[in-house]
Amino acid sequence: xxxxxxxxxxxxxxxxxxxxxxxxxxxxxxxxxxxxxxxxxxxxxxxxxxxxxxxxxxxxxxxxxxxxxxxxxxxxxxxxxxxxxxxxxxxxxxxxxxxxxxxxxxxxxxxxxxxxxxxxxxxxxxxxxxxxxxxxxxxxxxxxxxxxxxxxxxxxxxxxxxxxxxxxxxxxxxxxxxxxxxxxxxxxxxxxxxxxxxxxxxxxxxxxxxxxxxxxxxxxxxxxxxxxxxxxxxxxxxxxxxxxxxxxxxxxxxxxxxxxxxxxxxxxxxxxxxxxxxxxxxxxxxxxxxxxxxxxxxxxxxxxxxxxxxxxxxxxxxxxxxxxxxxxxxxxxxxxxxxxxxxxxxxxxxxxxxxxxxxxxxxxxxxxxxxxxxxxxxxxxxxxxxxxxxxxxxxxxxxxxxxxxxxxxxxxxxxxxxxxxxxxxxxxxxxxxxxxxxxxxxxxxxxxxxxxxxx
Amino acid sequence: xxxxxxxxxxxxxxxxxxxxxxxxxxxxxxxxxxxxxxxxxxxxxxxxxxxxxxxxxxxxxxxxxxxxxxxxxxxxxxxxxxxxxxxxxxxxxxxxxxxxxxxxxxxxxxxxxxxxxxxxxxxxxxxxxxxxxxxxxxxxxxxxxxxxxxxxxxxxxxxxxxxxxxxxxxxxxxxxxxxxxxxxxxxxxxxxxxxxxxxxxxxxxxxxxxxxxxxxxxxxxxxxxxxxxxxxxxxxxxxxxxxxxxxxxxxxxxxxxxxxxxxxxxxxxxxxxxxxxxxxxxxxxxxxxxxxxxxxxxxxxxxxxxxxxxxxxxxxxxxxxxxxxx
Numbered sequence: 001x002x003x004x005x006x007x008x009x010x011x012x013x014x015x016x017x018x019x020x021x022x023x024x025x026x027x028x029x030x031x032x033x034x035x036x037x038x039x040x041x042x043x044x045x046x047x048x049x050x051x052x053x054x055x056x057x058x059x060x061x062x063x064x065x066x067x068x069x070x071x072x073x074x075x076x077x078x079x080x081x082x083x084x085x086x087x088x089x090x091x092x093x094x095x096x097x098x099x100x101x102x103x104x105x106x107x108x109x110x111x112x113x114x115x116x117x118x119x120x121x122x123x124x125x126x127x128x129x130x131x132x133x134x135x136x137x138x139x140x141x142x143x144x145x146x147x148x149x150x151x152x153x154x155x156x157x158x159x160x161x162x163x164x165x166x167x168x169x170x171x172x173x174x175x176x177x178x179x180x181x182x183x184x185x186x187x188x189x190x191x192x193x194x195x196x197x198x199x200x201x202x203x204x205x206x207x208x209x210x211x212x213x214x215x216x217x218x219x220x221x222x223x224x225x226x227x228x229x230x231x232x233x234x235x236x237x238x239x240x241x242x243x244x245x246x247x248x249x250x251x252x253x254x255x256x257x258x259x260x261x262x263x264x265x266x267x268x269x270x271x272x273x274x275x276x277x278x279x280x281x282x283x284x285x286x287x288x289x290x291x292x293x294x295x296x297x298x299x300x301x302x303x304x305x306x307x308x309x310x311x312x313x314x315x316x317x318x319x320x321x322x323x324x325x326x327x328x329x330x331x332x333x334x335x336x337x338x339x340x341x342x343x344x345x346x347x348x349x350x351x352x353x354x355x356x357x358x359x360x361x362x363x364x365x366x367x368x369x370x371x372x373x374x375x376x377x378x379x380x381x382x383x384x385x386x387x388x389x390x391x392x393x394x395x396x397x398x399x400x401x402x403x404x405x406x407x408x409x410x411x412x413x414x415x416x417x418x419x420x421x422x423x424x425x426x427x428x429x430x431x432x433x434x435x436x437x438x439x440x441x442x443x444x445x446x447x448x449x450x451x452x453x454x455x
Numbered sequence: 456x457x458x459x460x461x462x463x464x465x466x467x468x469x470x471x472x473x474x475x476x477x478x479x480x481x482x483x484x485x486x487x488x489x490x491x492x493x494x495x496x497x498x499x500x501x502x503x504x505x506x507x508x509x510x511x512x513x514x515x516x517x518x519x520x521x522x523x524x525x526x527x528x529x530x531x532x533x534x535x536x537x538x539x540x541x542x543x544x545x546x547x548x549x550x551x552x553x554x555x556x557x558x559x560x561x562x563x564x565x566x567x568x569x570x571x572x573x574x575x576x577x578x579x580x581x582x583x584x585x586x587x588x589x590x591x592x593x594x595x596x597x598x599x600x601x602x603x604x605x606x607x608x609x610x611x612x613x614x615x616x617x618x619x620x621x622x623x624x625x626x627x628x629x630x631x632x633x634x635x636x637x638x639x640x641x642x643x644x645x646x647x648x649x650x651x652x653x654x655x656x657x658x659x660x661x662x663x664x665x666x667x668x669x670x671x672x673x674x675x676x677x678x679x680x681x682x683x684x685x686x687x688x689x690x691x692x693x694x695x696x697x698x699x700x701x702x703x704x705x706x707x708x709x710x711x712x713x714x715x716x717x718x719x720x721x722x723x724x725x726x727x728x729x730x731x732x733x734x735x736x737x738x739x740x741x742x743x744x745x746x747x748x749x750x751x752x753x754x755x756x757x758x759x760x761x762x763x764x765x766x767x768x769x770x771x772x773x774x775x776x777x778x779x780x781x
Contacts, residue, residue: 134656134657135656168597168631169620169624169628169631172627172628172630172631173627173631175631175632175634175635176630176631176632176633176634176635177634178634178635178652178654178655178658179652179654180654181654181655181656181657182596182597182635182657183595183596183657184595184596184597184598185596185597185598185599186598193654364634364640366640366647366649367640370645370647
């Protein structure tokens with residue numbers, strides 16, 4: 001019997017389900033509350049649960065998810081929030097499921113059925129024994145980097161070490177990081193090494209589906225009114241779970257041009273600026289990340305237009321006015337002056353890791369180490385060496401936000417609460433406090449002292 | 456006496472000798488009119504691009520009439536590229552995956568004395584090794600078998616990977632292949648070397664079988680001794696490698712002392728000295744134009760011919776336009 005997609009997989013076609021509107025709200029509310037409480041989610045049907053109870057549990061889940069999808073579809077900020085929390089839930093279930101056949105089915109659904117195989121299928125297809133050919137048995141349990149995950153995940157470590165085959169071009173980041181053993185176009189990978197890529201693919205597809213459902217809402221006023229209460233509820237929740245909810249007050253001194261102080265930019269933004277200056281262009285999401293950041297630290301629309309004009313290759317042979325005509329729309333969009341009128345915030349660190357640019361998640365480890373060495377060349381070698389070692393370990397364990405926090409500590413001498421950076425603006429806010437507010441206070445203090453002396 | 460590449464010679468080549476059918480078979484018949492071309496034309500060597508042709512006759516007519524010094528071929532778009540519809544404004548469809556290996560990429564590690572565009576048999580072997588290594592990796596690791604190597608006309612070779620699936624690859628997918636192959640960072644300055652990770656077994660086996668062989672058969676015992684290998688053992692290693700026709704990673708592992716510090720230093724040195732150095736920009740940029748196969752190189756007058764056997768190919772053996780016209 002061939003395996004099917006698991007019931008918890010929300011991208012699966014649910015078939016015919018009937019839901020009345022009252023229950024619909026209830027299911028969506030329940031799902032939201034569980035996201036907030038970071039509740040333990042059911043993965044497989046518990047042995048004590050009857051068939052009917054299981055079907056109704058799953059229908060509630062799927063129904064709730066559908067309503068949330070519809071509710072967020074017209075607001076990009078809310079939809080990013082939903083994609084983020086659904087992505088986390090998906091990853092948890094995908095890794096925790098004890099049914100490997102189901103996992104393969106999920107991968108086939110995400111990457112296409114011809115693009116995923118078990119290692120046994122590869123052995124049959126190419127008349128090879130991968131284990132023998134590449135001596136795979138020796139590398140599984142010895143790697144010290146997983147001793148930590150053993151404690152964390154218990155028996156899950158075995159699941160994470162399971163190898164399967166995915167067409168290499170479906171997992172480019174894994175291939176580029178040399179974490180896939182390649183054979184005839186197939187990446188033979190451990191689940192531990194593709195879990196992030198799988199999550200990103202899930203999030204990408206969910207985002208596309210949400211984008212499509214936008215049309216339904218836009219066409220149907222009644223439906224829009226139906227989802228309105230739940231949209232408002234998500235809006236409140238999404239705002240409260242973000243870093244501060246009010247990015248407009250970051251504590252920068254009035255008139256202080258923060259965009260002229262690149263030393264307080266987080267590494268992701270410093271890297272984006274450097275890339276833009278070197279290459280003359282960034283990807284669409286990187287443009288967005290940098291643009292929204294610059295806006296929130298106080299750069300005006302005009303300053304941003306000048307900034308992009310002076311750094312972008314799109315300006316070749318173009319006057320500033322022509323440039324503004326061509327790309328001005330995008331900049332104004334960031335400021336909420338065109339399009340849906342939303343005053344966008346820069347993405348959170350989690351979102352950056354999963355789809356925008358995170359210096360720690362997306363830059364090569366050895367380049368990061370080199371960067372730190374260069375930046376800290378005047379600092380004590382032992383201190384920097386120790387920090388690099390700790391940062392490297394955090395990156396290898398995919399704890400990118402903690403790596404950023406450790407770097408912040410190295411840079412400023414300040415500890416980060418919770419030992420992780422959650423938002424690029426929080427990074428800049430704290431760096432500003434460390435490097436500029438103190439100086440100002442010190443300068444004010446010395447002025448006062450001078451006055452007192454004169455008096 | 457150095458011959459001058461005159462407009463008449465160029466036009467005569469494209470009119471009478473340019474193998475247009477082979478060229479068409481090379482780039483494929485479909486969507487020819489949507490393919491971008493670029494040329495160096497005129498006395499002032501003006502580079503023009505965003506050009507497309509309805510058919511090959513029109514293309515040849517243009518090349519003959521303008522006596523194009525250098526001819527380049529680019530990607531395929533959804534509409535014919537032109538001044539009115541430059542490639543930045545039309546939809547990109549596909550582009551072959553192209554490797555560019557130039558001898559000057561090895562300037563920091565060439566020991567023969569050649570620099571820049573200069574080459575000799577000794578340093579040209581670096582390009583030969585790189586070609587064999589990449590060719591094998593593309594076939595065995597990535598499963599691409601439609602690969603043709605073209606002489607660049609001066610100091611390097613271009614590898615055209617033409618399988619339909621790779622032609623559709625976006626920049627991220629192309630970069631992934633490059634990153635997979637990359638062990639040397641900042642090739643023209645610091646040349647930092649990556650360790651070979653555990654999952655890169657196919658690459659590691661290939662480095663030990665091909666790159667290490669080239670390195671070890673040319674090395675001196677004294678140099679090997681610097682890595683912590685005794686002089687006698689070093690002599691034995693060199694002799695065995697030189698006499699081995701089927702050197703592979705297993706033999707490497709047997710021959711090299713089982714001392715992790717020695718092995719680490721040696722493999723870094725092998726990679727530094729002889730590992731392929733690829734011009735990444737050429738491969739990454741899906742809008743880039745590359746030298747048209749079978750066209751004339753504007754500086755040397757040599758023809759960008761197909762290389763059947765890289766191990767026996769040396770730039771001087773490529774025909775010139777004057778020879779072609781004889």
